[in-house]
Amino acid sequence: MKKFFVFLLGLWSTSLLVAQRTFPVNGVADERSSAYAFTNATIVKDGQTTLQKATLIIREGKIVAVGTSVSIPRDAIVIDSKDKYIYPSFIDIYSDYGIPAAPRAPAAFDFRAPAQLASNQKGAYNWNQAIKPEVNAANIFVADEKTAKPLRDLGFGTVLTHQKDGIARGTGAVVTLANEKENFVIVKDKASANYSMNKGTSTQSYPSSLMGVIALLRQTYLDGQWYKNKPASEGVNLSLQAWNDNQKLPQIIDASDKWNDIRADRIGDEFGVQYIIKGGGNEYQRIKEVAATKAPFIVSLNFPMAMDVDDPNDARLVSLADMKNWELAPTNPAAFEKAGIPFCLTTADLPSVRDFYTNLRKAIDNGLTEDKALEALTKTPATLLGVYDRVGSLEAGKLANFIITTGPVFSAKTMIAENWVQGDRYNVKEEAWSDVTGIYNLTINSNGNTATFPIDVKSATQASVISKDTLPARISYNGKIVSLSFSPAKRGRSSYRLSGVANGDTWNGNGEDTSGNRVSWFATYSKATTPATDTSKKRLQIASSKVTFPFDGYGWDSLPTQKDLLIKNATVWTNEKEGRLENTDVLVKNGKISQVGKGLTAGAAKVIDGTGKYLTPGIIDEHSHIAAVSINEGAQSVTSEVRIADNLDPEDINIYRQLSGGVTTSHILHGSANTIGGQTQLIKLRWGVDDEGLKFKGADPFIKFALGENVKRTTSTSNNRFPDTRMGVEEVLNDAFARASDYQKALKGADAKNTRRDLELDALVEIMNKKRFITCHSYVQSEITAAMRVGEKYGVRFNTFTHILEGYKVADKMKAHGANASTFSDWWGYKTEVQDAIAYNAAIMNAVGVNVCINSDDAEMARRLNQEAAKSVKYGGMSEEEAFKMVTLNPAKALHVEDRVGSIKTGKDADLVLWSANPLSIYAVAEKTIVDGIVYFDRDRDSQLRKSITAERNRLVQKMLGEKRAGMPTRPAEASYQKVLQCGDHAEEEDDEVETK
Template identity: 65%
Template sequence: MRKLRHWLFGLGGLLWLHHVQAQNTFPLNGVADPRTGYYAFTHATLVKDAGTTLNNATLVIRDGRIVSVGANLPVPSGAVEVNCQGKFIYPSFVDAYSDYGTPAVQRAPGFNFGAPAQLNTATKGAYGWNQALKAEQNAFAVFTADETKAKSLREAGFGAVLTHVKDGISRGTGALVTLGGDKENFALLKEKASAHYSFSKGSSTQSYPSSMMGMIALLRQTYLDARWYKQNPVTEGKNLTLQAWNENQGLPQVFEANDKWNVLRADRIGDEAGVQYIIKGGGNEYQRIGEMKATNATFILPLSFPQAQDVEDPADARMVSVSDMKHWELAPTNPAAFERAGIPFCLTTADLKDAREFMSNLKKAMAYGLSETAALNALTKTPATVLGVYNEVGSLDAGKWANFFISSGPVFNDKTVIYQNWIQGKKYVVKDENWADPAGSYQVVFNTANGPVNYTLNVKSGTSAALVGGKDTVTSKFYYDGRSVRINVAPERSTENLYRLSGTVGGQGWTGYGEDSLGNRFTWTATAANPATAKADSARRKAPGALGKVTYPFEPFGYEEGAQPKAETILVRNATVWTNEADGVLQNTDVLLRDGKIAAVGKNLTAAGARIIDGTGKHLTPGVIDEHSHIAAASINEGGQSVTSEVRIADNLNPDDINIYRQLSGGVTTSHILHGSANTIGGQTQLIKLRWGANDEGLKFKGADGFIKFALGENVKRTSSTQNNRFPDTRMGVEQVLTDAFTRAKDYEKAWKEYEANKSKKGAVAPRRDLELDALVEILNSKRFITCHSYVQSEINAALKVADKLGFKFNTLTHILEGYKVADKMKQHGAAASTFSDWWNYKMEVIDAIPYNATIMQRVGLNVAINSDDAEMARRLNQEAAKSVKYGGMSEEDALKMVTLNPAKMLHIDKQVGSIKTGKDADVVLWSNHPLSIYAQSLYTIVDGTVFYDRGKDEQMRKSLAAERQRLVRKMVGEKRGGAAVTPALPSYQLMHTCSDHSHSHGLLTVDAEEVE
C-alpha cells in the first residue's frame, strides 16, 4: 500500500493528481502526466444517500468514478489515502433547473398597443411559424463552462445542474452538466436530458401570443400540429421546429410555471396532451397544496423568499397589502408543505440573485418545518431520478460519477463548513483552511524500550491539549496544522521526564517519533477515541414563532382550512320575495333552500334543522347576473391576431381576485367573463359562479353553453393607433374578416366530413386539427354562441347581414349603445341586447348614446340586460337597472329582470337561475331595502345554498383583518430592527379589466387596498 503524508492533501497544498483519459483528441502543450486520480477517503461519516449513513467509512474513486463504498474497507494498493477522520462526505447536490453556461437572453419589450404588429416570425430557416416556439434549440450546442458561476454553485454543495436556454414558450432541450472546470467535453454528461416549456415568450418580438390564454392556446395547438406533422404532410414541407418537438417528447418534460395557478394551467395542458410535466414552481404553491398534489407532478421548488418591507412609516404601510405581508411570512413554509403532503420535489437555486444565498434560505425552510431527510432527497436522489440519471449521480454508489463534497459536520447544521467539492473525481477547494479540526480525545501509545506506555490526550484546539496518565493530567504544548503534529509534554509532572513528540497525520491517526529528556527515542501513535457520527435531523434551529394561517383564497376575507362555507338548509322567513315568475312580488313569504336548490316558496314553511333567517322588512331576489364582466381573469385580450377563437378565458381564471368578494357584497352570484375587444373574433368566454374560495375549476358554471366574444368598430380597427398594420384597418375590413373566417370554417368542416366518410380507405389523411376553426364550426352548428362588442348602427347592420349570409347568429350584442336605432333589425335577427344604463361620451363611437336605450329596445321586444363591464359598477348593478325606471318609466319588476332573469335567458341558463322558483339553483340575495333603492345593501348573498357573503360576518372579518394587518406590520418592523435587510414598501397593484380601447390589456392599474373599504 502506498502511503503519503496528509500534507499532500491539505487545502492549502493538495498535490492534484488529475484524472485524464488514456487517449483524447486534444493536443498537449507541455509534459504529459499519465497518472490517474485514484483515492481512498477513509474514516469518514459517509452519507451515501438520505436513508443510509455509514460510520468510519471509506470511499474509493478512480478515473472520476466511484469504485467502492463501505465501512472499514481496506485502502486499495496504489490509492492515495485521504484521512477524513471526523469529516462527513455527501453526494454533491443536483440542481434540476438552471441556465448555467448558456447565453443571456434579451427579453422582448412589452406589447405596445399603438405600435405596428409583428405578425410573422423573425426566425430564419425552415422552422415553425411562431418565434416563441424554439423546440429545435439545444442547450448543449451553446453550453460554455463558466467558472465564476460554477464556483458559487460548488460552494453551495452542487456538483451537477440541468441547464437550458430560458427563452421561449417551447425552449428546446436541456443538458446535464457538471460544475467542473474542465473542458465542456468532460462537463457534458448528457446532451439531451430534458425538454422545456414556459409561459414566457422570452426574446420573441412576434405579436402573437400576447396573453396567458394565447400562450396556452399556442401550446395546445402545437401538440396537435406536431402529431399531424408525423403524417409527413406535403403542405407543410420541412418544419424543423415540429420535427424537434416530436423528437423531444421522449425526454423528461419540464414546465416553468412560477405560480400556483400557472401550475394548474400547465398541468391541464399536459393532461390534454398526455404528458406528465415536471413543474418548476414559484414559491406560493403552499397556498393551494391540495391542488398541487392532484397534479401528480414532481415539483422543482425555488428558495427565493421575499424580504420584509419597510413599513415603519404608516403612510407607506397602508398601501402594502395583507396578502403580500402574509406571503412574506409564509413563503419559507412552501417546501415543508410539499413534504407534509407527500408531493415529490426538488430544490433549486433558480430565482436567487446569488447562489450563495441558497444554503441560508434552505436552513430557513428547515426552521419552518422541512426535514433534513426531505431536503437531502430533494437535492440528490429526486432530481437525479426524475431526470433519469440516478445511475450517474445523486448518491454515493459504485459506478457513479465521483461527485461529492466533504464537510466539517452534518451539512445542514448552522456551523458546518464545506471544505471540498469533488466533481468527476477532481477536487475543488471551497473553504481554504485546515479542514481537520483536531479537537477530541485520542488514545496515545509510547512504544518505549521498557514496553508500551498508554495515555489519553484531550485536545481542545490546535494549540492546547492535556495528556492524562494514571492519576495525573498535564497541560501540553500542542501544534497541529492538519498535516503534521508536535507535542511537548511532561506526563508525570517531572522536569527530568520531559517528552518531545513529532508526527504526521495518517490514515489511522497520528504516527511519529518521540524523545525523552534522557535522549531515549521511541515511536508513538495516537488514535481518535470518539470519532464524530451523523445524527438524523440533528440541526435544531430557532422556530419562527407563531405564523398566520393559509386562507382560501389567499386574500383578505378568505377562509381558513375547515372554515370554508358549505351548503346549508336555509329558511328565509317573512320576506318580500321578487320571484321574476308569474307570481310577481310576494309579500310576507318564506323561501326554503335545501341541497343547493330552491326547495319551496310559500307561507309558514318549516324545515327541521334549517338555519332560520328573518326576512321581515327585507327583500329576497334572485342573484344578480352580470352578462359582461372581466373580473377573475389573468388576461383578457389576445390581440396578436384578428381572429383568436382558439383562446379561452377558462384557461386563465384567477380565483384570488378580490372583486369576486366585492361583487358578492353587491348581490352578484353569476358573472360572464368575456374576452376583450381587441380583435374581430376574440376568445371563448367563461361563465362563473362567485364561489369565493373555490379554485378555478370550482368557479365554473357547470353545464352552461359555450360563448365567444366578437367585436366591431374602433377597437378592432385600432383607431387609436397611427401605425396599425394588422388587418382590418376599416369597418369594411371587419366584414371581410368575418366573411373569410366563416368561409374557412365551412371548408374545414367539409374536409373533416369527407375524411370521416373515407378514413377507412387506403391513403386517407386526416386534416390538420385547427382549434381556431373548431370554435367557428361550433358556432355554425349552434354549439357555441356569440356575444359581440358593438356601438354604431352601420356596422351592426353589416355584421347582421354577414351572419345571415353565412348561416350563423349573433346571440347577444353587448354595449349596443345605438341599439335604439336598429332594435327592429336585431329582433328580426334574433339577437339580445346587453347594454349600459347611461354611460356616454367616453369615445366617438358612443356620442349618440342615450339613457332611454334599454327601455326602447325592451319595448320593441328585445331581451335586454344591463351589464357592468367594470369591476366597480358590478357592485351596484341593481342601481344601474333602476335608472331605466327613472329614465324610461320601466316597471320595477322589468328593471330587476334586466340584471337577473334577462341575462340568464341570454346565457341560456334560465332553467337554473334568474328567478325564485322551486327546483332552480339556490342563488338568492336578501336585501336590507327595496332592491332598486340606493339604500339597499346585500345582507346575505347565497350561491348554491351556500352563504358566500354575510354582512354581519363581514364586519367581524374586518376586525380580524385589521388585527392581522397590525400583527404583520409589527413583525416586519421587528425584522428591520433586528438588523435584517428590508425593501422599501411596495404598493400592491391590480389590473382592473374593462372594455376600454386605450390599452391592450383593457384595464386600469389601481392600488389594491382590498382590505381597506
C-alpha cells in the same frame, strides 16, 4: 489529543485523465490514474443509508467501492477522514449555467411601432419565434469556472442547464461543474424538453396574453402530431421535427405560480404529458390542488425579504396577502413534503446563490426534514432526469461527485471542506480539515522576556484571551497560515500582532509586541473547549399566519359548505308570474330552492329572519371582465382559439366585492381588441374555490366578437394589423366563416385524418353548428346590421349584442334576427361611437320585444347593478319588476341558463340575495348573498373580518419591524397593485390609445 490532518497538496491537485482523448497535448503527456481512499468517514450514501467509519474509494473519476469493510488498493492515496461526513454532491435541476443569454430587443424598442406580426427567425423553423424546440443546450453550452465555483462551494456538482427563453425552449443538458472542457463535463446531452408560460425575448406580437400562450402551446402539440406524417403542405419544419423528437424526454415547464401550475398540468393532461413543474413558491396556499396534479415539482428557495414598513404611509399600501406570504413562504417546501409530492430544490430565482443555505435552513426550521431536503437535492432530480445511474448517490460505478463536510451538511455550524466533481478535488474551506477549536498555550519571546497567554479558539475566525477579564482576540486560520492579534489589557490601546504557520497541534511564527518590537512566538494545543450552554432562544422565523381561501384577509379558514336554509317572512321578488310575495318563506335544500310559501317548517334547516327585508334572485352580469389574468389576445384579427377559462383568477377581490353587491353569476368576456376574440366563461361567484370551481357547469359556451373603433384601431397611430375600416371588419367575418366552412368539409371528407386540427377554426365550426354562441361588442347601427347579414349568410345568429348603444335604432332588426341586447343604463359621450346614445335605449328595445340586459363591463359598476337597473324606471317608465329582470332573469335568458337561475322558483339553483330594503333603492345593501345554497357573503361576518384584518396587519408589521431591529436585511415597502382589466386592455398598445369600452 487534538486531531490535525496534513496531506501532500501536490497529489490532491492531480488532474485525473480518464483514458486516451482525441485532443493532442502540446508537450509531454501526463496520463496519471490515481486512486483515493477516504477512510473512517461518516458516509451518507443517500437519504436512507448512512455508514459509520466507512471507506469511499474512487479511481479515474468514478466511485469504485463504498462500505465499512472494503479493500483499499495498494496504489491508493489514503485520506483519513475521521470526524468528517461525505455526501453525494447536490444536483440543481433548473439552471442556465454555461448557456449564453438569448438576445433581447434593443433597450430603445418603441412599443408604439407597428406590431411584428411574423417571426423574424430565418430558416425552416416555426411560424412563431417563441416556439424554438430546436435549441439544444449541449450545442451552445460553454463551461464557466467563474459561475461554477460559487455553486461548487455550496455543494453542487451537477446541473441541468437550458436556455431560459421562450415558450418551447428546446432541450436541457446534464453537465457537471468540473473545471474541464465541455466534452468531458456533459453527462447527458439531451436530458429534458423545457417549456414556460412566458414568451421571453420574442418580439412577435402573438401571443400577448397568458391565454394566448396556452392556446399556442395546445396548437403546437396538435401541429406536432399532424407533422408526423410529413404533410407536403408544411414542407420542412425543423421546429416541429425537434418538438416531436423531444417528446420522449422528461418534460419540464416553468409555471412560476400556484394557479399556473394547475393550468400547465391541464395542458399536459390534454396531450398525455406529465410535466415536471417548476413552481412559484406559493404552492402552500393551494397544496391540495397542487397535489392533485400528480406532478413532480421544482421548488425554489427564493423567499421574500421583509419590507421596511417603518413609515405607516408605506405600510398601508402593502397588502395583507403580501405580508402573509413573506411569513409563510418558508413553509412551502415542507408543504410539499407533508403532501407527499415529489420535489427537487433549486437555486433558481435566488437573488444570490449565497442565500441558498440561509433559506434552506429557514425551510428546515419551518418543517422541512433534513432527509427530504437531501433527497430533493440528489436522488429525486437524478431520477427524474434518468441519470441516477451516474449521479445522485454514492455507489460503485457512479461519478465521483461528493462533498466532504465537518458535520451534518445542513447544520448551521457545518463547513464544506471540499467538493469532488468527476474525481477532481475542489477546495472550499481548507481550514475545515482541522478542528481548530480548543485551548492553546501561547508563548511570546521578546528580547529574552517571555509572556504566556491561554487562548480560547472558538473557530477559525473567533478567539479570546483567558484572563481575569476575557479579552477579545482577532484570529484568521486557513489550515496552514494563522494570524492573531489582541491587547493584553482590557482597555489597552496597543496590541500583539502575530502571524505564522500551523504544524499539527503546534503553531509558531513572528510578530510585534505592544511596543512594536519584533518577537517570536509559538502556541501548543492544551485541551478541548468546554462548550458553553447556549441559553439564548434560537431565533427562527416561524410562521403563525393561517392559509385562507382565497389567500386574502377576506378568505375562509376552510371553505363554507352547503347547508339547508329557511329564509322567513321576507318580501320575495320571484321574477315569475307570482310576482312579489309579501311575508313569504323560501326553503333551500341541497343547494336548490325547495319550497316557496308562507309558514314553512324549518326542520333541520338554519333559519334566517327576513322580516322587513327583500329576497331576490342573484344578480347576473352579462358582460364582465373580473376574475381573469388577461382579457385580450389582440395580436391577430381572429383569435377564437384562446379561452378565458384558461386564465381565470379565483382570487380576484372583485369577486368578493361584487358578492357584496348581490352579484352571483358573471359572464367573463374576452376583450374587444379584435374582430373575433376568445371564448368566454360563465362563472358563479363562489368565493374561495379554485378556477374550476368557479365555472357554471353545464352552461352553453359563448365567444366574443367585436365591431367598430376598437377592432380597426382608429386611435392608433401605428396599427399595421388588418382591418383598418368597418368594411374590413365585415370582410374578416366573411373570411373567417368561409375558412371554417372549408375546414368543416375537410373534417368530414375522405382525407379527414390528414386534416390539420386548427383550434381557431374548431371554435368557429362550433358556432356554425349552434354549439357555441356569439356575444358581440357593438355601437353603430350600420355595422350591427352588417354583422347580422354576415351571420345569416352562414346560418349563424348573433346571440347578444353588447353595449349596443344605438340598439334603439335597429331594435326591430335585432328582434327579427333573434338577438338579445346587453347595454349600459345611461352611458354616453365617452367616445365618437356613442354620440347618439340615449338613456331610453333599454326601455325602447324592451318595448319592441328584444330581451334586454343591463351589464357592467366594469368591476366597480357591477357592485351596484341593482341601481343601474333602477334607472330604466325613470328613463322609459318601466315597472320595478321588469327593470329588475334586466339584471336577473333577462341575462339568464340571454345566457341560456334561465332554467337554473334568474328567478325564485322551486327546483332552481338557490342563488339568492337578502336585501335590507327595496333592491332598486340607492339605500339597499345586500346583507347576505347566497350561491348554490352557500352563504358566500354575510355583512355581519364582513364586519368581523375587517377587525381581524386590522389586527393581523398590525402583527405582521410589528414582526417585519422586528426583523429590521434585529439587523436582518429588508427591502423597501412595495405597494400591492391590482390592475382592473377593461375591454380594451392588451399588451400591444398603451392604455391612452385604447378605447376601454
